[in-house]
Amino acid sequence: MSISEIFLVVPNPALSGLIWFFIISAVLYFARLPAKKYIIAFSEVLHNALRLAANSVNSADLRLQARNREVLLEAGREASERMIEREFERVEDTVSNDLAQYPALQRKLSERITSIDEDYKQSTEVPPDPPQLCKVVESVAKIDSNGEAMVAQILKDIHKSMVKAQDKAIS
Numbered sequence: 001m002s003i004s005e006i007f008l009v010v011p012n013p014a015l016s017g018l019i020w021f022f023i024i025s026a027v028l029y030f031a032r033l034p035a036k037k038y039i040i041a042f043s044e045v046l047h048n049a050l051r052l053a054a055n056s057v058n059s060a061d062l063r064l065q066a067r068n069r070e071v072l073l074e075a076g077r078e079a080s081e082r083m084i085e086r087e088f089e090r091v092e093d094t095v096s097n098d099l100a101q102y103p104a105l106q107r108k109l110s111e112r113i114t115s116i117d118e119d120y121k122q123s124t125e126v127p128p129d130p131p132q133l134c135k136v137v138e139s140v141a142k143i144d145s146n147g148e149a150m151v152a153q154i155l156k157d158i159h160k161s162m163v164k165a166q167d168k169a170i171s
């Protein structure tokens with residue numbers, strides 16, 4: 001017996017196919033509610049599995065973003081530290097170069113201070129008293145001109161030259 005003979009319900013194959021169609025349709029019609037329940041249950045299981053997968057992907061994404069943020073902050077911190085270290089090295093080199101010249105600068109300052117101190121000591125010396133001639137000229141300059149313009153002018157000129165001489169002696 002072959003497979004085609006098993007499925008032949010009647011000797012005519014077309015009529016046998018039509019009978020099988022009605023039998024299968026009836027079985028599927030009665031199985032529609034349990035099949036619908038199984039399809040809905042399967043789709044709910046699939047939905048829950050995909051929802052869990054989506055949640056795990058979202059949480060992995062959040063962890064990855066946090067990790068990337070930490071990595072970027074650490075990289076920025078390291079770059080800032082390197083930049084600050086280079087700046088400190090540059091400042092250290094500058095200070096070292098400046099301090100290397102400090103002894104020469106201190107020597108120059110000491111020499112300048114000494115020369116300024118000597119100049120100060122010399123400036124405190126009292127200038128010599130004006131000669132006795134100054135007293136004579138001063139007394140002549142104080143003489144009353146008795147209204148004569150020429151005598152008054154000569155006396156003013158004598159007084160001015162006396163003041164200039166005293167200023168020159170003081171300086």
